[in-house]
Amino acid sequence: MVNKRKTRTFSIKKAATIRQVAEMAGVSIATVSRVFAGSDLVSHELVERVQEASRSLSYQPNRIARNLRTQKTHTAAVMVSDIENPFFTSVIRGAGGVLRNAGYTLLLTNSDENEQIELELLLNLRAEGVAGVILAPTHEDAQHYEQFIQAGLVIVAIDRCPKDLKIDRVTVNNIEGAQTAVRHLVEQGHTKIGFITGLPRISTAYERLQGFEQAMKIHNLPLNPQWVQQGDFRRENGFTAMMNILNLEDRPTAVITSNNLMTLGALQAIYECKLRIPDDMAIVGFDDMAWATSLNPPLTTIAQPAHELGMSAAQLLLNRINDPQRPYRHVILDTQLIVRESSGMHYALEKD
């Protein structure tokens, strides 16, 4: 007796193939392929028959097969170091827009600021055959990335960037940004200015600190080493860094934080100490975020053109894919000072 298992009462329709369409339309698969490639060598009549058949089978060309055959994909990856940081989210959105318009699919990966993960992911992306990757490198060692470049992986570096690497890159003018922040604070009457910096191994952190120090020198301002506190671009460290500054005997009247997350921590510290902004402590943050205007008082920031940064990077990637020989380019985007209330006038000296 046959042991007849109950068969599924419904069956998952497998996607139609080019062969089925060809058969249904009574043409060869080459013709179907041509129709979908938009070739104008096909007669009106056949085009219509093919389209009709495709519609009724709801046929979509299989991208995997196409990719294998043509040896290229229309997939581009973006690899950031912290997907929950709104700065990177804006970058992703900017890049995603232009990539999608160019017909590319967006692969997203998150290195979590961990170079081991970054390495694995890069390997993965290569195997996946991505057309290119927009990368926020976890560290500054060119060696790390050399093998991928050699292997023909198209990389565009954003935000931070190893020197001596033959790739396209787009960064922000961090030095000038930090200088602008100092100048603004000086104009508000501040002379004692503190700085919360990120890990020095990351170029953005390093450059912002550098810009700060240069500006202090330019303005002939004293710089107490204790006024510069080291964070790591994360919220918790912004908090402790600001706490350290607040506990100083001789503390600055204003502080510049070098990224958005640390700004959040710093603000919390100020509030917890029941200090008023900007009277007791003025603050200028790096990165303009959606919440900056909703703070009390609204936050003065050095805005980074995150969106634009993503768009530029995507454009560079596209250009490179279309012309691998073109000269490498380094796009530097300017920051913008957005004055709100957290950096308000300082009269303390006069009052003293």
Add this chain to the structure above:
Amino acid sequence: MVNKRKTRTFSIKKAATIRQVAEMAGVSIATVSRVFAGSDLVSHELVERVQEASRSLSYQPNRIARNLRTQKTHTAAVMVSDIENPFFTSVIRGAGGVLRNAGYTLLLTNSDENEQIELELLLNLRAEGVAGVILAPTHEDAQHYEQFIQAGLVIVAIDRCPKDLKIDRVTVNNIEGAQTAVRHLVEQGHTKIGFITGLPRISTAYERLQGFEQAMKIHNLPLNPQWVQQGDFRRENGFTAMMNILNLEDRPTAVITSNNLMTLGALQAIYECKLRIPDDMAIVGFDDMAWATSLNPPLTTIAQPAHELGMSAAQLLLNRINDPQRPYRHVILDTQLIVRESSGMHYALEKD
């Protein structure tokens, strides 16, 4: 005469193929394949020779070819409606983690709350052969998604969800969340409570409003229709909605906002009117965000388990992929009230 074009002076190393490895190791391609599949049918010696050859050619199996051959991919997509919303970012991160651990690559797409784009993207994903997609649907019409389900695309709905759709889903207990917010405010002495809601066509918005109204009834509180203002989950509308409330003759003493972005707008409105929180206007927001503790005063919120939501969705997706026949599941996650200072005690009535 031959028109000899100048050839490139350098050549991009093409990735090594299984054939080259086989040749170098002096084995058949089947053996190489077996080694990479971890088959234990291969002798020690050959395994080593293959590994050696692979290393020296830095060979990685071509995923595209593998996918074509096996008719499946290890790529999963997440499609959100606003990638710049931190809520979704957390979801993505949660999902990304478990997906990556399971060996999947994450494809990210952004429907921008636009159903036309959503449709195109879904079509794309199907052609791309993704193993499944975690989707925050743009609208509630099951019809819209039916064709994809029919075509065998594995979908897990998150956050919002069309009814009558045979799919897995994970949502948040919005009704209870809104009720909790009301109860908390009542405990703080508030009796006149306003609500800023989202577009009613989105189930989360609808449910939260519903929860609010039910709770008001339960607590026997009067509900002035003007106290409920309609927004659209975006910042700008949170601002105008709150402004509308603030301009009311008879205005509530506390307001609940039904998502994070609108909270930001509402806060800005309150600050611009020089009102104090919570004395002049108490506020409870939906969605707990990094900046909630850095506000002045810190914000009381109904926290959504965004991270967990992403993880659950990814888990459901994985389970479904491994066993397409399993019964569909609807996971409902609880919200959590996080009391900070923006919802503080209300003594106004006593003082009157």
Add this chain to the structure above:
DNA sequence: GTGAAAGCGCTAACAA
């Protein structure tokens, strides 16, 4: 244990 060979769905070169 190992290898030969078929074939996944498609594109593109060539033939007709």
Add this chain to the structure above:
DNA sequence: TTGTTAGCGCTTTCAC
């Protein structure tokens, strides 16, 4: 203008 066919790089029977 249309069709035939080779083959992209891999996995997986099947035979030895």
